[in-house]
Amino acid sequence: MKVSVNWLRDYLPIELPAAQLSEKISRTAVEVEGLYQPKGNMKKIVIAKVLSVVPHPDSDHMVITQLDAGEDEPIQVVTGAPNVAEGQMVVLAKHGSVIGDNKKIRKGKLRGEQSNGMLAALQEIGFDDKIAPKDFEDGIWVFNDVDAANLTPGEDALKVLGLDDDVLETGITPNRADLFSMNGTAWEVAAILSEEPTLPTFELNEVDEKTSDVISATAPAELASKYGVRVVKNVTVKDSPLWLQRRLWTMGIRPISNIVDITNYMLLMYGQPMHAFDLNALPAAEVHVRRAADKEQIKTLDGVEREASAEDIVIASGDEALMFAGVMGGESTEVTEQTTDIVLEGAIFDPKSIRHTARDQNLHSEASMRFERGVNVEDTFTALDHAAALVAELAGGQVTTGRVVAQDFAYDAPVVSVSVDHVNHVLGTTITSAEIATVFDRLFFDYEVNDNVFSVTVPARRWDITIAADLIEEIARLYGYDNLPTTLPTGDTTPGKLTAQQRLVRASRHALEGLGLNQAISYVLTTPEKANRFALHDGQPVQLDYPMSQDRQQTRSSLLTSLLDDVAYNKARKQTDVALYEQGRVFVSDGDLTKRPQEIEHLAGVITGNVTERTWAEKAQAADFFTMKGIVEQLLTNYGFVDDVAFVANTTREDMHPGRTADIYVGNTLIGFVGQIHPLTAKEYRINETFGFELDLSAIIALDKVEGRYETISRYPAVSRDLAILVSRNVPAAQIELAIKQAGGKNLHDIVIFDVYTGENVPSDMKSIAVGLTFVNAEQTMLDDETNQKVDHIAGALAEQFGAEIR
Structure with a gap:
């Protein structure tokens, strides 16, 4: 997960350089796989105000602009951007600047007119197409009127766009899914730095109309342990303010619109996936959670028509399945610029079903990743309320009174006990009760101590802690792995060998x-x-x-x-x-x-x-x-x-x-x-x-095997005989060789089949095989009579077994 250090500073008074913070997180919590600033080597990129725009005298698509960049004189820039207009606040790469891919901008002439820089799209200053709010073909980046009012010509554009932020890329292990949120990360960093985090707050104002009069919701507990909705009416769908877009693209998410951006903002803040429906696009004034019908069709937000299976969970309205629950929304109820009323959904779905859908549909989304690993059950409805409050603030909506709740799982905080002696036995330490208490205080875990036994009440935000070993791990990492003593293993040494x-x-x-x-x-x-x-x-x-x-x-x-x-x-x-x-x-x-x-x-x-x-x-x-x-x-x-x-x-x-x-x-x-x-x-x-x-x-x-051992080479000469036999073509040579080996006795040293003949003078169903036999006696010279007897015995065995004729 990407972690914005600037955003993290909203929670904690972090004065450490980002590199030192990264080192502490890697040593204590999870591996930090990368640390970077999005701006890289870029420089001399500023905010500028467009003073005038006139057509280029020698081009039908270029214009000449005069820009206020906070200097004594306006800067002239020639551009082909289709969306440039007088009065805009834009991004200017000045003469001598460095933009994305280390490209340097120099002044020069474009079709005879002097140009002293370049007006930039976000993609030109390092933004990936996957996170840039607008396509490159749409033209340069233009700040909206609200954001522009707070900008000054000549201001550092890289800082305004958040590209000077330090971004940590953390490699989160499956047991630490709480770190898939900024809130969870803030709690963790607070424990590392011995600080108390300041969590975000909000104010929710509601109108008189009740949510239950607008919509109803149902959900079986086995599919969704928590499920609730809120309704916000009279919204205006538009671009999000710069501060919100900046937080999203720093964390690797593309801004879409204020409504969608708010749901993604909640996902990053609380780790709670959310979804927004267009209320007026719902087939009925209700939403319900159910299993999909086999081969039920859903067109998802990526424009793909997908076929669900009976193992998938869907959100439906009336008889129509709207989306794959916890994975991806559907196109039929998508929030668009024409949307005026929305339904916000907050839920916790069955992790196994979400995992099945994500794999079956090849849809591994930010939402499915979190539902598969777990979310904070106490934050679900908090995030839902916070999202409604932001929609009212940023989209001018009116929040109806109350939530419609179909399921509300009550969290029963587990109490896990561990003794000081057990901690020291496992870790090989002499940590005192006071030191252990300090660790739990830094984690903001409630606990009681009786006879050196800690009974710890585990908060919902740390659902990975269920047994004493989990508490020992927390003690070890916050006490400091470097502080744990090192000892060599003891025991009897044994020589190793292969089986x-x-x-x-x-x-x-x-x-x-x-x-x-x-x-x-x-x-x-x-x-x-x-x-x-x-x-x-x-x-x-x-x-x-x-x-x-x-x-x-x-x-x-x-x-x-x-x-x-x-x-x-x-x-x-x-x-x-x-x-x-x-x-x-x-x-x-x-x-x-x-x-x-x-x-x-x-x-x-x-x-x-x-x-x-x-x-x-x-x-x-x-x-x-x-x-x-x-x-x-x-x-x-x-x-x-x-x-x-x-x-x-x-x-x-x-x-x-x-x-x-x-x-x-x-x-x-x-x-x-x-x-x-x-x-x-x-x-x-x-x-x-x-x-x-x-x-x-x-x-x-x-199988049984003969142990390999050395045999003395015979001092006596070997005797060779050739044997030509006529056998049926259907008899494999391997069987003949095996029969010769069995009949030849212990002095038969080698068998070589050196010729196989079929053709003239041989019956069509027969073949002639010539075999070379070598006999060796390690104790004495073999006599011709003895050798001939063995050859005759072999010939007899071949005749008996295969009907072979000696040629």
Whole structure:
């Protein structure tokens, strides 16, 4: 929130420089994220009175003005402003001045006529379009007659416009929503400086007509714990006086009209959002709070036709919904220049419903932000009365007698107790009872002390304080964090080390990075369309009740969906050679919302494009299924499973190519899959041919593994044999390799499939596979007879299992 130091000085006698005040607030209350003066480096910008306006002799849109800027002689300025006129008080950037964006103004000639400065619009002296009261195209800034009467030519315009104010930008934490108001900030700064704030006062004069004779109001307590309205008649809607506009734009709010500005002024002062209706535009002489009908239409003040849901709270009149309660008003009852009678609304709405509406409609307003976090229940009707008094003062209105109150929540101040001993035990201090009493006095909290136990009555303005720990926090920060003693923690020291799971995860990352993949980190939330893709586990994703965006609604069931998003992101930026992996958790639910979903560690990777670069000696090598499978095989070899690893073809996995996908088993345990992303899925993601894998790390961690240990290299020579077999084309090579490994015995050292042939001299339903076998005996040289026996045993096993023929 922005905090005007000049406004804060209306509450407190602050003599500290703004920088020191900022430091005290940061050390005691909340972080001050920024401190600045809106004027920046601007200078030599003054108030001037337009003495005369004559047409430029050589231009059909420029005029020549003579200006009184408090100097001995008038200043001549040539301008193209469409709204300049004789007698106006305006803003003049003189020769040698610096305006917004450090632009320097110099005298010169415009079409032959001397110009000694520039008449300025607010946007030209640093105002953002979002807060400037008038559009830049409307021309220069002109002070209204009432404000102009109090101005003197030559006066510093930056000071008149409040640009010399010091503005603090505070980063307010969720528990300190009381600081979303100037009143709340004043109480806080008063406690920091040991001062007593002077809160604003007002005088409300009412006419004889009763408000209840003009309008009625109803509100269920579960939707609005407080709800009341006031009526002000015969108002004149016009621009607000300068003092009010100045306070709004300093705090980052654009002035609109006196009525709207007053409601925003109350929001800033009390932290109480308010709304004004055009009384004569109401469909009936009543307003009521209700739930919206499903798909009920409301056109909001931003001109957008919106569709409400049954969870939204609306303000209605008759059968028509007028606005989203506590979020944004409706266009049908908007206050305009033609408005003569208004209804002012003050309320406290259900925070959960306001939060839902703000997110569902993507309408995060100043009002919704405060209703979501809480407002001072004792200020609601005070702010309503204050607003009515200001409308009478600034818009010439007549306030009818009394409020119409539909709900009035009575605040029952809680009493929270804390002992001196408990405070010192928690803080590690020796603070006395008198020092604690001083803290509560500075906070203006009522309290009683019995046997060193403080019973504190918490005022409504500090609804964040509910338990003893909250009081201890108040004592600590006002006593001074710097004054708290520092001690080192005590206890037995233990050597730290990684768990087996952490070691395996870290080793997996190192292995994949060594194989050329880069780590990616993705969101665990995704769209409903992607949430259940590539799932390894039965179950369903978890739906968030209040998703942050349409792209982050459900938890992921796979890491591959996120990696494919990364591939698409890279391809859109002309990066077509991508190799990524991700290690993280997926979430699976059985549909029972009373149970937490399973969180399962996964590891996944993708490759697309080329895996080697083109050189003079060879062409670039494109990634294929065997590239991806080789990476996975190396990774699984590193794990050292006791049971054999098998790749089993799978034609039924959705989003994977049916002819280039294999499930991965260790023994009888499914641990993942590897293959090519289905071409239709790749087309949907707008990516090229891509290969990927996904492994269940939780299952891998649970499997038995052989502890890696050194084996002495055999001193005896290895013996090699080649074996050519004829088998059915439907038999995967991996199964043949597994069968050879099981039949070869302990001396079988290596298996290499070095040729696969189909074609002439081989039946059409068969294939010829050539396998290289290497045998090693660490204890003695293997004889030919022994080697031949093992080869014959392998051949027999292949014939028995697959009907293989030895060629």
